Amino acid sequence: MSEDPAVYQVIPGTATVGFDAERVRRDFPILHQQVNGHPLVYLDNAATTQKPESVIQAMVDYYRRDNANVHRGAHALSDRATGAFEGARRKVANFLNAPDARQILWTRGTSEAINLVAASWGRSQLQPGDRILVSAMEHHSNIVPWQMVAAERGATVEAIPVDTTGTLDLQALQGMLDARVRMVAVGHVSNALGTINPVAEIARMAHAAGALVFVDGAQAIAHWPVDVQALDCDFYSFSAHKLFGPTGIGVLYGRRTVLEAMPPYQGGGEMIESVSFAGTTYNQLPYKFEAGTPDIAGAVGLGAAIDYVNSLDREGAARHEEALLVYAQKKAQAVSGLTLVGTAHHKTGVMSFNLDGVHPADLGTLLDQQGVAVRTGNHCAQPIMDQYRIPGTVRASFSFYNTFDDVDRLFAALEKARQFLQ
Numbered sequence: 573m574s575e576d577p578a579v580y581q582v583i584p585g586t587a588t589v590g591f592d593a594e595r596v597r598r599d600f601p602i603l604h605q606q607v608n609g610h611p612l613v614y615l616d617n618a619a620t621t622q623k624p625e626s627v628i629q630a631m632v633d634y635y636r637r638d639n640a641n642v643h644r645g646a647h648a649l650s651d652r653a654t655g656a657f658e659g660a661r662r663k664v665a666n667f668l669n670a671p672d673a674r675q676i677l678w679t680r681g682t683s684e685a686i687n688l689v690a691a692s693w694g695r696s697q698l699q700p701g702d703r704i705l706v707s708a709m710e711h712h713s714n715i716v717p718w719q720m721v722a723a724e725r726g727a728t729v730e731a732i733p734v735d736t737t738g739t740l741d742l743q744a745l746q747g748m749l750d751a752r753v754r755m756v757a758v759g760h761v762s763n764a765l766g767t768i769n770p771v772a773e774i775a776r777m778a779h780a781a782g783a784l785v786f787v788d789g790a791q792a793i794a795h796w797p798v799d800v801q802a803l804d805c806d807f808y809s810f811s812a813h814k815l816f817g818p819t820g821i822g823v824l825y826g827r828r829t830v831l832e833a834m835p836p837y838q839g840g841g842e843m844i845e846s847v848s849f850a851g852t853t854y855n856q857l858p859y860k861f862e863a864g865t866p867d868i869a870g871a872v873g874l875g876a877a878i879d880y881v882n883s884l885d886r887e888g889a890a891r892h893e894e895a896l897l898v899y900a901q902k903k904a905q906a907v908s909g910l911t912l913v914g915t916a917h918h919k920t921g922v923m924s925f926n927l928d929g930v931h932p933a934d935l936g937t938l939l940d941q942q943g944v945a946v947r948t949g950n951h952c953a954q955p956i957m958d959q960y961r962i963p964g965t966v967r968a969s970f971s972f973y974n975t976f977d978d979v980d981r982l983f984a985a986l987e988k989a990r991q992f993l994q
């Protein structure tokens with residue numbers, strides 16, 4: 573990210589040239605409310621994004637008109653539900669530029685996608701002494717599932733170092749790679765720091781050493797177009813709720829040959845070809861990994877969210893988000909006693925910080941009283957907080973529907989909170 577707002581043609585306090593955030597905000601009904609007597613300023617987008625009217629309506633319409641179970645029924649409603657469900661899968665495949673919709677598996681979210689690969693690939697492939705590398709700034713979801721399978725298989729999970737700015741040390745990664753490394757699992761964007769990791773380069777390095785690459789895309793997917801073929805990763809995951817879609821559904825993309833070699837993750841209906849007590853055979857991709865009735869309305873909602881995002885000027889939206897971050901970080905530098913946590917050159921969406929002598933949780937409460945919603949705590953990234961020797965941060969996270977006025981309101985509320993605490 574450039575440090576220079578001029579690059580993004582920002583006129584602070586008004587708008588980013590070429591992107592109309594005020595117009596886009598009108599699509600999100602939840603943003604237009606008072607909280608604790610103040611107009612809501614929603615800056616917790618890294619935790620979950622808000623939903624446009626079109627997503628809410630698509631899910632309501634599905635339940636009002638089309639609801640039925642998928643793949644099994646010989647009736648019109650089931651045909652419609654199946655069409656909508658599989659149509660959503662194709663939308664995801666196009667959105668990620670996946671070669672084939674059969675490489676898109678539905679999960680409950682990013683966490684389940686990582687657990688699926690750790691359990692299925694990990695249990696069937698890992699040998700004692702094998703190594704899994706994750707970055708030191710990972711979300712717990714991209715650490716713990718690997719630790720669980722590593723403990724079971726006698727493998728190890730090791731952290732790729734991160735420097736004081738929150739930048740991954742690629743030289744250290746190069747030094748760690750050897751033939752025992754079987755998986756390199758990294759976040760595309762850190763939810764705690766906002767760092768953008770160079771995942772295409774990491775994939776090149778890991779593949780040269782014979783390892784697979786899992787990219788946790790939870791924090792990247794809302795910010796710019798992702799192309800899994802260009803990244804050349806083996807797995808990519810995201811959660812619909814961080815892409816303006818519903819909670820309870822997410823996606824695992826996998827390289828076809830790798831997915832085909834993996835055993836099922838869970839057993840049940842849909843994932844089988846035939847069942848008998850003499851032996852059961854499994855279904856093809858993607859159904860092999862989708863036991864039980866799926867979240868059909870969730871898939872419909874995610875499909876609508878993708879349609880919505882595709883209808884936007886994505887380049888303009890990304891420029892606007894970057895401009896907001898640059899503007900906010902500039903303002904932060906002028907606040908005495910404020911320390912930014914995570915100052916990597918390549919960042920998106922997240923400004924984490926602490927105020928001297930103030931616990932993040934207290935600050936969060938005082939901001940909420942002024943209608944400003946932020947996240948406080950360790951952001952499910954305890955190892956990187958431990959590295960910085962802090963219990964947590966206050967995190968303001970931005971989306972394209974945020975405005976410069978939102979940033980101004982955040983800093984005005986911070987000033988008031990500070991006066992209250994002194």
Ligand code: PLP
Pocket residue numbers: 618619680681682683684711713714759761762763788790791811
């Ligand atoms: N990975 C990252 C980087 C995240 O930010 C999150 C959620 O905050 C997750 C994984 C887990 O996502 P979910 O809770 O939707 O499974």
